[in-house]
Amino acid sequence: MHIMEGYLPASHAAGWFAASAPFVIAGATRLKRIVTLRPQAKMMLAAAGAFTFVLSALKMPSVTGSCSHPTGTGLGAVVFGPAVMAVMGTIVLLFQALLLAHGGLTTLGANVFSMAIVGPWVSWAVWRGTAKLGASTAIAVFLAAALGDLATYATTSVQLALAYPDPASGIIGAVAKFGSIYAVTQIPLAIAEGLLTVAVMNALSGRAGAIDEIQELSGEGQ
């Protein structure tokens, strides 16, 4: 999902920065409030950030014969809501842009929008929706993480299609083209991320089978 440095036209790069900035600022405010009101949530916040850090470093092979990485933003979005993940995701993307030449500073706005905003918001909406429909916590967490991951890569495909529409088939054709590179590759990896997120959530809850205690993880139940 990393759009490489310099590969978005300047107007697009600026537009995505403008779209992402309010989310990151709101996320920072929210993060500060959580830490002030519930200092006991610090550890879990660190864990949510750490999970994104690990998963976005792991490039995994997919059935399409290419490699891609999960995003790990679903876990934090489920526990703390999507806003804080905008900040965590930005930190990860900055690390990779500065030290790994992976992604870039000019494309940071676009990459933040896909990985740190759309992904977490989709995860959170899926989590809320499936829980309301009566799905078990494990199923809801799985779907939230998997679909958030997939949404990030679908967003990247759309971002590139908007910047590079196909001469013949336009933006729609370009979405299909970039989607076949990003989103299709991501399907098995999104499933893997969903399963892993359930296992890690389970481990973090500190007690066997107690992932219904998401509220407790976020420090709200204490």
Next chain:
Amino acid sequence: MMANTRSWWLLAATAAIVAAPLALPGLGGTFKGSDDLGTEAILAARPDYKPWARPLWTPPSDEVESLLFALQAALGAGILGYVIGRRHGAKRVGDTR
């Protein structure tokens, strides 16, 4: 205990999904990064496109790059493992009350 078993199954299934493309006959490919393939697709569609910015710093070799990726994963895994351990410990102290 049931849920612990479930976690192991979840981890095993995750590993299987990741390993399948490498192990199953009929699947395969170059396993290049999708980010690089995306960049190639841009250049294929717009051969005259010149990226207008370059990374400030690029790891000088694949070794250095893999070092930094491993560092990223290790930092994350370290913190995650610490928090999981702390939470388990806290539960155990709580259980003795």
